[in-house]
Amino acid sequence: MFKALILDKNDSGVEATLQDINIDQLPEGDVLVNVEYSTLNYKDGLVLNGAGGLVRDYPHVGGIDFAGTVEDSSHPDFKAGDKVVLTGWRVGEIHWGGYAQKARVSGDWLVALPDGLSTKQAMSVGTAGFTAMLGVMALEDHGLTPDQGEVLVTGAAGGVGSVAVAILHQLGYKVAGSTGRADTHDYLKELGVSTLVAREELAETSKRPLEKERWAGCIDAVGGTTLARVLAQLKYGASAAAIGLAGGNDLPATVIPFLLRGVNLLGIDSVMCPKEKRVRAWQRIQSDLPLEKLEDMTQEAKLEDLPKLGKDILKGNVRGRVVIDVAGS
Incomplete structure (x- = not known):
């Protein structure tokens, strides 16, 4: 069992609750990742509030980004223990995302975390x-x-x-x-x-x-x-x-x-961006983004903080970046 922020829809709208779920409830995919960190983007705010028509099926797990460690993989590019990052591919919209302590996705969507970046720093970027x-x-x-x-x-x-x-x-x-x-x-x-x-x-x-x-x-x-x-x-x-x-x-x-x-x-489209460009961008992030400034612009939160943060970001009340400590939630 592991924790996940489950979104469900009822007569009054979309409600988010922190629940314990099991691996069998995760969608299909050839890589299972232990999620360490996720983040909060404007699109996450829309998903958390049932806005924008981004989510069609409930219950749902949001979080369009995550970074963590591969637990199990049948994909040729990844093995257990690899550090990986995911952004886009409509994860967190039509596929369950990073607001859970485990995620199962297609390995084609993952990028190996560049040397010199931690999973927390990767999600400060997001x-x-x-x-x-x-x-x-x-x-x-x-x-x-x-x-x-x-x-x-x-x-x-x-x-x-x-x-x-x-x-x-x-x-x-x-x-x-x-x-x-x-x-x-x-x-x-x-x-x-x-x-x-x-x-x-x-x-x-x-x-x-x-x-x-x-x-x-x-x-x-x-x-x-x-x-x-x-x-x-x-x-x-x-x-x-x-x-x-x-x-x-x-x-x-x-x-x-x-x-x-x-x-x-x-x-500029980041959702369906080709893999080769993704790898290039993450390499540039590692080399050209001053990590000390990244830390200064980032605040940390937990899964249970997301319902409020989702409302705040839609109102323009979130400064800089928010990292979600998924593993520690």
């Missing part, structure tokens, strides 16, 4: 940080270098934004951070933000299709009007990596920035 690194890699692949000017990170105090800021600063970029929370300014400066941009500055639809060229690149976790304004402010040939929609899924923009400035809008 899907949010993994996606941030994919965004940085995409900007670099489209020609971004530190000598081109400031790179903007929107939603900078959130999980994705915090990791993006830390990585960019470590790589030598001058980083601007947009946030609507004044109480996070000191935190963002410590992570590496040199220019603070008020959320309101980007919140209104521009009356002009092009504005003054300002940003050499952008990692955008907000979407909506914010992304539209950023596109109009990008320098010639610059790119924005779209990785979130905290501000809405519409895009009230024109094609003018693409046609007259040659800017690029890069879509």
Whole structure:
């Protein structure tokens, strides 16, 4: 028997309870993992609250990320004792996820934990940080270098934004951070933000299709009007990596920035990302994310804390990253 946070649906909505379950209740898979840590992402908040239509079948175990040690495997790439990390593949949505002390999944979904990263550090990164690194890699692949000017990170105090800021600063970029929370300014400066941009500055639809060229690149976790304004402010040939929609899924923009400035809008998907790119991203995380800053941006919680935390993250009240100590819950 082991502990799991079980989500069930009733007339009043989705309810989460900490229960003891057994291995026979786990879904099919060729690798059984002893989960040590999981984490909390915006999507986890949706799942915990029955929002977004992400979960179709109940009872359910959420947690779109986990890291731990292989207990048993019939997959050729993994054996008992291997340290592994999982993000994406709709685990925690249509397949039971990391909010249980054991998980059974397809070995094709797992990545070997890079040397130099602990399972706790991997979950301090989680899907949010993994996606941030994919965004940085995409900007670099489209020609971004530190000598081109400031790179903007929107939603900078959130999980994705915090990791993006830390990585960019470590790589030598001058980083601007947009946030609507004044109480996070000191935190963002410590992570590496040199220019603070008020959320309101980007919140209104521009009356002009092009504005003054300002940003050499952008990692955008907000979407909506914010992304539209950023596109109009990008320098010639610059790119924005779209990785979130905290501000809405519409895009009230024109094609003018693409046609007259040659800017690029890069879509970043972390869920179905190919294995080769995943391995590359985790290797870059190990080498380019300053681990001391990762610790500063992370708070620790347990499985029983998740119902409250799931509500907090949807309200924008979670700063940085949250690691869930699953094994110790």
